[in-house]
Amino acid sequence: MTRVIEYEHLKEKIYTRRIEPGLDAFVLPKKGFNKKYAIFATNFGSIDSHFIVEGEGKELLVPDGVAHFLEHKLFEEESGNVFDRFAVLGASSNAFTNFTNTAYLFSTTDNFSECLEILLDFVQEPYFTTESVEKEKGIIEQEIRMYEDNPQWRNFFNLLDALYQYHPVKIDIAGTVESIRQIDKDVLYKCYRTFYHPSNMTVFVVGDVDAEHVLDQVEANLAKRNYQPLGEIKRLFPEEPEEIARDYVEQSLVVSQPILNLGFKEHDVGYDGKALFKREIVTSLMLDMVFGSSSPLYNELYEEGLIDDEFEAGYVAEVGYGHTIVGGETSDPEKLAGRLVEGIQRRQREGIDAGTFEHYRRKMTGEFLKSFNSLEYIANSFPAYHFRKINFFDYLQVLQEVTVEDVNRRLVEHLDLKRMARSVIVPKTWKQ
Amino acid sequence: MAEMLHRRLPNGINVFIHPTKKFKTILVQLFFHRQLRREDVTQSALLPAVLQRGSAKYPSRRQLVLRLEELYGAELTADIVKKGERQLVVYTLDLVHDQYLPGENRILQEGLEILHELLTNPVLENGVFREEYVRQEKEQHEKVIKGLINDKIAYAIERCLQEMCREEPFSVFKYGTLEQLREIDATSLFGFYRRFMQESPAELHLSGDLEPEQTFALVQEIFRFDRGTEASVPPTQVHIPVKDVRYVTEELDVNQGKLVLGFRTGLTYADADYFALLLYNGILGGFPHSKLFQNVREKASLAYYAYSRLEKHKGLLLISSGIEFKNYEKTLAIIRKQIADMAAGNFSREDFDNTYNGLRNQFLVEEDNPAALINRTVDGILAGRVWTTTELLQKMQSVTRDDVVRVAEQVKLDTVYFMTRRGGA
Known part of the structure; x- marks a missing residue:
């Protein structure tokens, strides 16, 4: 059932639908814009490093930088790289990971439905191999090195490290060169199973599109995957005192x-x-x-x-x-x-x-x-x-x-x- | 989209009105064009900062900002931009459109009046700029010039260009030099300001839900100040022969090496072959599907970023990548191989088509961004012809694979710059 929320002051309307098994999707139609933009995000970021693995019931503490590493590797498919499939359609795709979520997105002017289908598919179809995980380490290592030379970024994380005693927000989103070396495909799959369930995710589309049509497409894509309902995700956070760690x-x-x-x-x-x-x-x-x-x-x-x-x-x-x-x-x-x-x-x-x-x-x-x-x-x-x-x-x-x-x-x-x-x-x- | 209106004010300022109903804002940009030259680049770069310290009506920086904020958070900023051997001083005023603000109907007029006041009615002391404002802004500007080193990626690119164009005006840093800055005082800067306003060719762009005739009338009413004869800005030197490749290494106490390659193409936005060069650059390094990303990053895992881009008014192509110090030779060899492959026509139909589609997407989405459209208009003015999106797409569509191979022969490596760790790898 689509709900339409109208914001009179903004002169905007949002179309939203709850899609089985629990994903909220949103469309903001923007008449006259050439660009169509879609984002598929999960409520899983760098701070979610300690949790009960879905289906195993076991506690897991993952190496620093896993959420970001997973983001890089989700673009890999058995047949190659997702970037290439977007490129054929003239679209550009990207992704980002922050403290609390990971988001996959594309921007295009043409072939919107085909692009949306690719986005929905690749995010829901992980393909991690030992070889491709190893290959990614060199790339992410250089990403980390780049940030090591960025003074604002360093100052930001140094401050978080002083403010927080235990909370994982004090740890760099990409992890360290040492921590990412410990990442393997098993840990990526465990994170994926726990956090990439539709009920922990959302889709947002903006541009000159037909809202109902977009929501129907998302619904059809999810319907064919036989999802089981997900129980509550159990994230484990250390008790963080009120006091700062260092001044x-x-x-x-x-x-x-x-x-x-x-x-x-x-x-x-x-x-x-x-x-x-x-x-x-x-x-x-x-x-x-x-x-x-x-x-x-x-x-x-x-x-x-x-x-x-x-x-x-x-x-x-x-x-x-x-x-x-x-x-x-x-x-x-x-x-x-x-x-x-x-x-x-x-x-x-x-x-x-x-x-x-x-x-x-x-x-x-x-x-x-x-x-x-x-x-x-x-x-x-x-x-x-x-x-x-x-x-x-x-x-x-x-x-x-x-x-x-x-x-x-x-x-x-x-x-x-x-x-x-x-x-x-x-x-x-x-x-x- | 409605037609752009272009008309000249009696004082010579060119007014461009870009009507569009897509946005909740009105964007106003005023460009002053200057020859990029050592003699006065520092003055032009410092001047907007001093003017923003206050006007007769709003005599302090704070009063000016408060006044702008009253217009629903209007922002007035000034930037220094380099396009070829031309320095642009750009004032940007970003306003919310009245139609989203119940009871308001004068936001544009008031915004333009503030911009006009700031430019034409500075705070004076003994007939020149206030000494205190000039002194403080000189200190701030010194930090801007010295601050280039703080962004290692931008620093490496600037250094490569400086080395490569060391005998051309293009090597002049857009913010100027510390030596020149020291020479400036309130009197000399005020003299420069008078000349600047008189002689700099200027364009005023307005984009938003605007009725062109009414808007032009409003602009004409406000921007009435007298100007003199415009100084012509000489063309950028483009055709510089390349002799031997120059290698420059710089040692810094850093964690990642920065490799920058500077090429000369001899082609600018004004050339018929520019669109072939655009395709060339796209296939080489403009996208994730491009050769540099695929070979330096995806296949060899040597870098997180590896891309190429064009300087469309100077006819340069730059490649930039961040790598482990010890991988310098290896990365350079892979990059050279990609350049050689381009020249030999070793790229697939798919590479070509994907690049065409990607560029097409970029041109189309520029229409969703008022600043990008204005920038495109300015680029067109510099090249002697402003193209619409449809025309740009047609030009790109007519480029063939042979055209790309043909321009590949013109892409000549000039300088290789490497920022390495102190003591080498």
Whole structure:
């Protein structure tokens, strides 16, 4: 049964259907666009590294980087590589893995149904061999090496490692050169069996397509596969204390100047749905008011030459963890950290007034509307929200429900210096 | 899609209006064209940063940003772009369309007024730019110039191009040099600003759900400032003979080697054979089905990325890949083999067709992206002819396998750059 949800303000309509054995599929028709974009995602990411294997009932702790490795290998088929089949149709295909999900996607202007069929087929038909798994190790090793030379990426993971004591979010999504050497086809199949069941997945399609036709196609593709219902997936996470692991971490790399990240760890986790969405929106609004490019603090620091225009603050709201990261390149990380702390405390004393709040709410309304230009952005965001039981399109409605009191409460509660860590990249001398 | 409107303002600014109903936004881009030359590239790159510090009406950076944010999070940014031996200073204003904002109907007008104010009415002190703003922005710009090293992939490409074109204007870094930056002060930069506004050929592009005549009238009403005679920008040097291949190695304390190969093709977007070169590049390294991805990555497991791309105004082709230090020779040999195979016509019908289909897809999806369409128009202006998507597809369709082999002969390796670990592999 297709449900149509209309968003009058956005002038958009979403078509959705629950498809046996439990997959929610969504279509957002976009008249006049040439591009048609489909994404098939599973609620399985790098943090899902410890679980009870489906069908065996046994606990398994997998090597770091397995979800990402599996993503690479799913493109392999008995007859060759899936990339080639998309290429024949003029489509481009890709995939990505993050902390909480893995997504496979294609973009095309023609042959949409054929492309969708390939996407649905290859994601549901794993083909892992010892030889192809071994061959992939060299490729992923170079992907890891590339990130080792990326200062922002290193600073980001160093900070997570300082914020979290045990939670697997502290571990690099791709794993390490050492950990991926332990991966074999058996562990890939075990992960696949546990997490790539339709009831743990979603399909999102956007473009100038016939919604009913697309949903029928997905339904027909799944119907022929004789899926058994999946019980509850048992993911095992270590007990993560409220306290951070360390308050300072530093690494030296070849960079022109230091980079500072300040992190604030969420202590009250476990929410999903609207409560989590509201928290994400409230926190983002608050961060923009404290650190955004029109805030007094940002402008003072900019004029002093302590930050540049890439300085930014962002919040991550997952069910099992959450954190804020603030930072950027700076000539003096020590001084900048001190000034940021002072700025936070000053703002916490003074609070945020109703006029400022409305200003930023209006700004965020505009930013959300602007994001609709990018079909990729919508399609890539939607599944990640869906897995947290959030409908991304409710954004404007939830934004309207937020109050200045919510933001002021969040300002005091979340930017808590007791749960703050600092990560710094310092320059190595590199001139010959 | 409705027709693009092109008309010139009395002060010489070319206005392009691209009507489309697909988007919830209006995109405004103003391009100033400059000759890419050592003498003043640093000034042009620094100037937008100083102007963004404030105007008479919004005298600080913060006041300007607050004003933009009031227009539902409007963003006004400035970028420096290099196309061939030409530097473009690009202002971008991204606005939400009124029709999604109940009760609003002046967003475009107010946005354009802010852009105009920022460009024509800077904060002055003793008749020149405010000294404090210039000093602070010079410090920020110094970090931009030095910051190239932070992205190793971009750094390696820039270094290869610098070495390859060391005797041509193309080697000039688009953000300029530290030496020149030191020489700049509030007075000299203000003098440059006056010249810049007077002489730089300029284009204003607007894309969105717009009625062309009304929009043009609005633009004409706002952008009234006087300008002088436009300076012509000399053509890019394209036909440079290649002698021996030059090998450059640089040692840095890094974890991955970066291999960049620079080729000269002698073909630009203005040449009839450009579309054959586009196919050539696509078969060689533009896609996952291409030779580089298949042979360097999929077969030999040497890299995560290995691709080629064109610089369409200078007639260059670049190959870039990140590899283990010790695999330099091995990777280079595989890449050379792919180049030789291209020249010998060793590519299949399927390689050719897949590439054609992939490029066709790319041209079509550009129509879904207002910035991409504007960029295509600018490329067309530089090449002397703006093509529609249909025309571009026709041109590509007429390319034959023989055409690709023919242009392959023109692709000449010039420089091999390798970033390696300190002390070598």
